[in-house]
Amino acid sequence: MTTSPCASDALPGGTxxxxxxxxxxxxxGTLGGLRLxxxxxxxxRVIAVATWMxxxxxxxxxxxxxxxxxxxxxxxRFASGMAGTTEVPGVWVAGNATDxxxxxGASAAAGALAGAHINSMLATADTNAALAATQGExxxx
Ligand SMILES: Cc1cc2nc3c(=O)[nH]c(=O)nc-3n(C[C@H](O)[C@H](O)[C@H](O)COP(=O)(O)OP(=O)(O)OC[C@H]3O[C@@H](n4cnc5c(N)ncnc54)[C@H](O)[C@@H]3O)c2cc1C
Numbered sequence: 797m798t799t800s801p802c803a804s805d806a807l808p809g810g811t812x813x814x815x816x817x818x819x820x821x822x823x824x825g826t827l828g829g830l831r832l833x834x835x836x837x838x839x840x841r842v843i844a845v846a847t848w849m850x851x852x853x854x855x856x857x858x859x860x861x862x863x864x865x866x867x868x869x870x871x872x873r874f875a876s877g878m879a880g881t882t883e884v885p886g887v888w889v890a891g892n893a894t895d896x897x898x899x900x901g902a903s904a905a906a907g908a909l910a911g912a913h914i915n916s917m918l919a920t921a922d923t924n925a926a927l928a929a930t931q932g933e934x935x936x937x
Contacts, residue, residue, distance in 0.1 A: 812838060819843070849873075849896040859884055871896045880910035888914060 814832040822828040829839040849871030853863065862875040862883050873894050880888040888910040891903035898906065 849892075851893045851896065859887055861887060861889070866896065879913035880906060881913070 812832065814834050814836065817831045817833045820828040820831050820837055827841060827843065829837050830843065831837050846869075848869065849866075851863070851871075851873050853861075853874075863872050864875045865872050873896050874882065874889045876882055876889045876894040880890040880894065882889055890906035890910040892898055895902065895906060
């Protein structure tokens with residue numbers, strides 16, 4: 797809990813911005829509240845902790861893939877367009893790398909779509925190369 801940024805209080809009285817030091821239990825072991833770094837104890841029966849989600853970018857720095865922050869401090873993802881395309885030619889992203897809250901079904905579907913798009917790009921490139929080779933062998937009229 798020492799990394800939690802603050803104790804948020806949705807009840808009348810507003811928000812407490814003081815960082816949390818620890819969770820405090822009652823004598824019977826039930827949740828008692830939060831001790832803040834200034835020593836104050838905020839009594840609570842329920843605590844909700846929001847997580848920060850971030851795509852893992854270690855080892856991928858060389859690709860210089862653009863990342864972007866999501867609203868409301870939800871997290872950071874690889875920026876992507878249709879079918880997982882990125883601003884870096886030849887690099888697609890899918891699943892939680894770019895859709896941080898996607899579950900298995902959505903992640904798998906995004907991966908399949910990216911794969912289909914990659915296949916389409918490769919087929920188009922092959923066709924263009926074959927056409928160019930053919931045109932190179934045929935004298936211009
Ligand atoms: C606690 C928890 C519970 C969940 N429960 C459900 C559920 O019940 N139902 C559901 O549908 N979804 C659930 N999900 C979500 C589900 O896990 C994701 O939707 C899914 O795993 C996304 O698949 P992915 O392939 O995008 O990412 P991942 O499954 O995370 O796969 C990414 C892989 O890439 C590897 N990797 C990362 N960086 C590198 C690198 N630089 N080089 C090489 N490899 C690397 C990772 O080790 C990992 O194996 C849950 C997630 C969590 C965290």
